[in-house]
Amino acid sequence: MDEFGFIATLLAPLAAKEKGALGLKDDAAVLSVPSGQELVITQDAITQGVHFIGDEEPGLIARKLLRVNLSDLAAMGARPWGYFLSLMLPASADEAWLKAFAAGLRRDQKEFGMTLMGGDTTRIKGTLALSVSALGLVPKGRALKRSGARAGDGIFVSGTIGDAALGLQVARGEGRGARKDRKSSRSLTLDLRSSLLQRYRLPEPRLALGQALRDIATSCMDVSDGLMQDLGHMCAASRVGAEIRWEDIPLSQAVRAAVKPLKKPHECVLAGGDDYELLFTAPLSLQRTLRTIAGKIETRISLIGQMTKERAIKVLDEKGGKIVLGKSGWRHF
Amino acid sequence: MDEFGFIATLLAPLAAKEKGALGLKDDAAVLSVPSGQELVITQDAITQGVHFIGDEEPGLIARKLLRVNLSDLAAMGARPWGYFLSLMLPASADEAWLKAFAAGLRRDQKEFGMTLMGGDTTRIKGTLALSVSALGLVPKGRALKRSGARAGDGIFVSGTIGDAALGLQVARGEGRGARKDRKSSRSLTLDLRSSLLQRYRLPEPRLALGQALRDIATSCMDVSDGLMQDLGHMCAASRVGAEIRWEDIPLSQAVRAAVKPLKKPHECVLAGGDDYELLFTAPLSLQRTLRTIAGKIETRISLIGQMTKERAIKVLDEKGGKIVLGKSGWRHF
Numbered sequence: 210m211d212e213f214g215f216i217a218t219l220l221a222p223l224a225a226k227e228k229g230a231l232g233l234k235d236d237a238a239v240l241s242v243p244s245g246q247e248l249v250i251t252q253d254a255i256t257q258g259v260h261f262i263g264d265e266e267p268g269l270i271a272r273k274l275l276r277v278n279l280s281d282l283a284a285m286g287a288r289p290w291g292y293f294l295s296l297m298l299p300a301s302a303d304e305a306w307l308k309a310f311a312a313g314l315r316r317d318q319k320e321f322g323m324t325l326m327g328g329d330t331t332r333i334k335g336t337l338a339l340s341v342s343a344l345g346l347v348p349k350g351r352a353l354k355r356s357g358a359r360a361g362d363g364i365f366v367s368g369t370i371g372d373a374a375l376g377l378q379v380a381r382g383e384g385r386g387a388r389k390d391r392k393s394s395r396s397l398t399l400d401l402r403s404s405l406l407q408r409y410r411l412p413e414p415r416l417a418l419g420q421a422l423r424d425i426a427t428s429c430m431d432v433s434d435g436l437m438q439d440l441g442h443m444c445a446a447s448r449v450g451a452e453i454r455w456e457d458i459p460l461s462q463a464v465r466a467a468v469k470p471l472k473k474p475h476e477c478v479l480a481g482g483d484d485y486e487l488l489f490t491a492p493l494s495l496q497r498t499l500r501t502i503a504g505k506i507e508t509r510i511s512l513i514g515q516m517t518k519e520r521a522i523k524v525l526d527e528k529g530g531k532i533v534l535g536k537s538g539w540r541h542f
Numbered sequence: 543m544d545e546f547g548f549i550a551t552l553l554a555p556l557a558a559k560e561k562g563a564l565g566l567k568d569d570a571a572v573l574s575v576p577s578g579q580e581l582v583i584t585q586d587a588i589t590q591g592v593h594f595i596g597d598e599e600p601g602l603i604a605r606k607l608l609r610v611n612l613s614d615l616a617a618m619g620a621r622p623w624g625y626f627l628s629l630m631l632p633a634s635a636d637e638a639w640l641k642a643f644a645a646g647l648r649r650d651q652k653e654f655g656m657t658l659m660g661g662d663t664t665r666i667k668g669t670l671a672l673s674v675s676a677l678g679l680v681p682k683g684r685a686l687k688r689s690g691a692r693a694g695d696g697i698f699v700s701g702t703i704g705d706a707a708l709g710l711q712v713a714r715g716e717g718r719g720a721r722k723d724r725k726s727s728r729s730l731t732l733d734l735r736s737s738l739l740q741r742y743r744l745p746e747p748r749l750a751l752g753q754a755l756r757d758i759a760t761s762c763m764d765v766s767d768g769l770m771q772d773l774g775h776m777c778a779a780s781r782v783g784a785e786i787r788w789e790d791i792p793l794s795q796a797v798r799a800a801v802k803p804l805k806k807p808h809e810c811v812l813a814g815g816d817d818y819e820l821l822f823t824a825p826l827s828l829q830r831t832l833r834t835i836a837g838k839i840e841t842r843i844s845l846i847g848q849m850t851k852e853r854a855i856k857v858l859d860e861k862g863g864k865i866v867l868g869k870s871g872w873r874h875f
Contacts, residue, residue, distance in 0.1 A: 233780055234688060234689075235618040236618055236763055237688075239582055239680070241682070247571075250573065251571070252628055252660055252662055252673075254630055254662045256630050256664060256665065259664060259665050259667065282570065284569040285572065286569045287570070295585055295586075295587035296587075296669050297589050297735070328585045329586045329587045331587050332587070334591040335667065335669050336666075340628035342585060344583075345570070390570055410680040433732055435586070446568070532592065533568070542548075
């Protein structure tokens with residue numbers, strides 16, 4: 210299967226629903242943004258050995274690629290529209306790989322209601338690298354932003370935190386042979402290890418929540434580089450500080466079991482990346498509304514602290530003492 | 543310089559003009575497409591060892607990256623608006639490299655009137671890989687497409703053809719030491735070699751021409767994978783054939799000199815990639831209008847043949863004989 214065959218047989222069908230994609234046969238897509246809507250665009254790249262191990266089923270890589278981008282759309286309160294894909298393929302990507310990869314795209318396109326609109330397929334001398342631009346739509350002026358949080362607002366997160374960072378440890382342990390497993394996940398049952406791995410490999414973009422928060426949240430972002438670091442970005446954008454309580458951080462059963470033997474469980478949870486949950490602020494008076502939303506979209510929402518006038522970020526233990534973290538999150542360099 | 547420092551000090555200033563880029567501080571950009579305009583989006587990736595050698599001045603890599611995308615906007619008749627950048631950096635990209643790269647972006651942004659709107663900066667285990675999504679605007683319904691050419695339409699190209707493919711030979715020769723230069727460029731003067739290299743390294747997106755052709759061309763595309771192959775795509779999209787005349791293909795002085803000693807000069811010119819000239823069709827009755835446009839925007843436009851009802855693509859020599867090519871262009875796999 211050559212480049213043009215791949216595009217015509219495996220990619221073009223994924224672009225069939227959007228007329229503006231021109232069947233992937235032209236130099237660019239030509240799109241009409243519906244009136245009254247703003248365009249939300251994000252672009253995320255993932256590379257082998259950095260964002261994924263490389264031994265994953267190709268469809269899983271495709272789906273993670275779409276989902277890290279969808280998570281950004283969720284954070285802005287946008288609904289997905291379409292995406293552009295840059296696929297930089299090593300020679301090892303054969304026809305079976307391409308088919309499995311395209312099947313992953315097809316599956317998540319359908320699940321999240323978006324369409325391939327264009328992109329580029331090329332060779333790379335090194336290992337697999339991918340980049341996606343995802344397009345979303347949001348009613349004019351109603352996009353959620355990181356700025357806007359006010360002192361006194363409650364700080365909320367969706368789902369549970371820390372699973373994906375521990376899932377990465379599981380993935381690495383598996384990749385190198387079980388004996389090299391890290392301490393925190395070594396003692397877990399297979400079920401718990403699977404659930405952590407799943408969270409690392411296939412994040413759940415919180416699209417319904419993001420859209421439901423449009424007129425409620427004062428600020429919103431997704432947690433991708435570690436809760437503490439991302440909270441820091443939100444505080445900086447909103448010019449406030451934050452106080453969060455360790456015992457209110459929502460932890461899954463697997464994370465609870467994994468961090469139990471650790472002397473410093475906080476860092477692994479609060480500075481671990483890849484959660485792709487939504488972190489947002491809202492007036493505490495809206496807690497009841499948030500409970501209704503959580504029930505309706507079947508997504509856990511937890512109040513974990515409050516924004517403060519003092520521009521510092523503190524994590525408090527159950528006795529109100531300050532927990533000091535060695536690192537706050539992930540940076541690429 | 544860490545990831546966030548790089549974004550704040552070198553990239554954020556490039557996004558300052560577009561309010562919707564949110565200072566590169568949010569999860570996504572929020573853009574309002576002006577009413578009456580359609581959005582044109584293209585995405586092109588380039589990787590080290592495939593699209594560039596790697597020893598180039600970093601600013602040149604940045605500018606080529608933007609220009610290959612701008613060339614697609616030109617082909618649609620769009621005017622540039624903004625771009626999203628995925629930068630997948632090996633550990634060898636130090637602060638000096640990042641600064642030079644950003645300087646290249648800044649220079650071409652200004653030249654072509656576009657703004658950085660977002661993107662992603664990440665590590666790669668292999669060599670440098672980059673992807674850009676470029677956004678352009680075009681009045682509703684007036685984008686140029688590959689389809690639309692009719693039998694009898696004249697086939698035109700801008701500039702000269704074949705320079706970049708020969709420039710790649712020069713670049714490869716230089717990279718490996720002059721003695722390994724290819725036959726076709728070995729005998730050239732330094733001036734001619736420089737001009738070929740320049741065309742390979744820094745294509746000239748034909749933006750003014752693309753916009754001028756909006757109500758004139760029946761079809762348009764950019765020549766990136768080789769004139770013959772790209773003409774094939776245009777013919778397929780328009781359901782016509784083509785007949786072009788070898789002696790009417792516009793060749794620069796450098797290309798003429800380089801292909802003179804070759805037994806088969808045609809293939810090197812007609813199947814070589816990276817020209818980034820516009821290939822378009824228009825009624826022959828509009829030749830005078832095209833001459834006026836060419837003069838106004840100071841861009842050479844050459845009539846090289848005619849679209850035909852018969853769905854074959856032929857290259858004719860000066861005596862009307864058919865020239866047979868061994869290959870028609872570049873494919874990545």
